[in-house]
Amino acid sequence: MIIMALNCGSSSVKYQLFDWEKKVVVAKGMVERVIIGDSFIMHEVPGHETYHHEHDCPNHQAAIDLLIRTVTDPGHGVIKSVDEISAVGHRVVHGGEKFTCSVLINDNVLDAVKEVQHLAPLHNPPNIEGIEAAQALMPHVPHIAIFDTAFHQTMPEHAYIYPLPYEWYEKHQVRRYGFHGTSHLYVSKRAAVLLGKKATDCNIVTMHIGNGVSHCAIKNGKSVDTTMGLTPLEGAVMGTRCGDIDPAIPAFMMQKENLSAKEIDSILNKKSGVIGITGRFTDRRDVIENALSGDKRCQLSLEIEAYRLKKYIGSYMAAVGKLDAVVFTAGVGEMGAAIREKAIEGLEHIGIKLDRERNKGAMTRKRETLITTDDSPVKVYVIPTDEELVFTEDVVAILNGTYTDHMHFEYSFARPDFVRK
Numbered sequence: 058m059i060i061m062a063l064n065c066g067s068s069s070v071k072y073q074l075f076d077w078e079k080k081v082v083v084a085k086g087m088v089e090r091v092i093i094g095d096s097f098i099m100h101e102v103p104g105h106e107t108y109h110h111e112h113d114c115p116n117h118q119a120a121i122d123l124l125i126r127t128v129t130d131p132g133h134g135v136i137k138s139v140d141e142i143s144a145v146g147h148r149v150v151h152g153g154e155k156f157t158c159s160v161l162i163n164d165n166v167l168d169a170v171k172e173v174q175h176l177a178p179l180h181n182p183p184n185i186e187g188i189e190a191a192q193a194l195m196p197h198v199p200h201i202a203i204f205d206t207a208f209h210q211t212m213p214e215h216a217y218i219y220p221l222p223y224e225w226y227e228k229h230q231v232r233r234y235g236f237h238g239t240s241h242l243y244v245s246k247r248a249a250v251l252l253g254k255k256a257t258d259c260n261i262v263t264m265h266i267g268n269g270v271s272h273c274a275i276k277n278g279k280s281v282d283t284t285m286g287l288t289p290l291e292g293a294v295m296g297t298r299c300g301d302i303d304p305a306i307p308a309f310m311m312q313k314e315n316l317s318a319k320e321i322d323s324i325l326n327k328k329s330g331v332i333g334i335t336g337r338f339t340d341r342r343d344v345i346e347n348a349l350s351g352d353k354r355c356q357l358s359l360e361i362e363a364y365r366l367k368k369y370i371g372s373y374m375a376a377v378g379k380l381d382a383v384v385f386t387a388g389v390g391e392m393g394a395a396i397r398e399k400a401i402e403g404l405e406h407i408g409i410k411l412d413r414e415r416n417k418g419a420m421t422r423k424r425e426t427l428i429t430t431d432d433s434p435v436k437v438y439v440i441p442t443d444e445e446l447v448f449t450e451d452v453v454a455i456l457n458g459t460y461t462d463h464m465h466f467e468y469s470f471a472r473p474d475f476v477r478k
Contacts, residue, residue: 064148065187088120118190146448151177152204158462159451208238211279235283239444241273246471260377266390268296274373296339299329334358363399408434
């Protein structure tokens with residue numbers, strides 16, 4: 058059984074093919090610069106050189122057609138025909154309040170996703186285009202939606218309702234939703250295994266730190282709070298997003314600089330965060346390198362980001378009670394030893410004892426690592442995320458009729474005998 062995972066962005070299509078029987082990734086890749094011109098595909102097969110091919114993709118259907126032709130190509134492909142694909146799992150960023158778990162896509166589901174696309178105008182439209190394009194190219198294959206927001210639908214009202222006019226929630230669904238749900242799900246389940254406990258007995262703070270950044274407070278295996286809100290703009294400092302700021306600032310700067318609502322939204326989402334502070338960089342490797350060379354704004358960016366991370370660890374510890382573990386994941390979380398150290402140093406008073414040598418050695422995206430001392434009351438782990446595996450297991454369980462929800466479904470990676478391929 059071959060499962061395809063698709064993640065359609067505004068100008069890209071990421072994909073992965075997973076052999077369920079062998080439990081291995083057989084191919085993965087990305088079509089980049091979709092719509093905007095000079096499109097190309099980067100196709101990776103384990104044990105082979107990466108295949109690069111330029112091909113114009115004016116829309117998502119052309120991009121998905123290109124990836125299908127690539128994975129079935131006699132020279133570079135891994136399957137003989139698209140008929141070998143048993144199902145497709147689609148990442149959908151925003152499910153609103155309608156979806157608390159992954160679902161088989163039908164006309165009603167697709168209509169419901171379209172109804173909430175105004176809540177994620179940068180993400181849901183390309184997700185929808187990708188679903189429709191894949192359905193057109195693979196009409197006889199089941200298509201399943203996996204929602205970024207689903208994991209956080211266990212949040213209590215007092216965590217997701219904003220202190221705004223309540224009719225905004227009633228009329229326009231203005232509330233906290235949260236994102237990166239599949240990542241928080243995966244690493245929290247893995248952390249429970251490393252702790253030797255059931256997920257429902259664990260209190261964990263998970264920290265997904267990439268270009269986009271979100272943290273999650275997990276109490277007894279459930280998401281009870283998360284940093285991203287109505288949109289992915291709220292919360293931590295990110296590569297290009299500002300995160301938490303005084304809400305009066307946008308109106309103030311619109312008046313001072315004569316900016317439109319669209320312009321200020323673009324600045325907060327695309328020109329703030331790390332690139333806003335440094336003026337040059339979003340990649341934390343560049344920030345760290347230049348900070349070590351004496352660049353004051355890069356040094357400041359590191360201090361601001363780490364300080365915000367530290368504050369969220371403390372506040373979420375207050376939210377969940379006795380804390381079992383903190384988990385760092387995603388690109389920066391897995392590779393940014395300097396940022397991790399700055400974020401957790403000095404937290405001995407709340408039970409976190411950093412082992413600096415372990416932390417410096419945790420610079421890989423392939424291994425789960427403890428970076429606190431053996432006697433640290435609160436453990437801190439670096440756990441590489443695997444959102445595509447969550448996609449795949451949800452898809453297979455839905456096909457088999459065994460899927461329930463993330464609280465009751467037994468994922469393979471939540472078992473002690475799981476071995477990461």
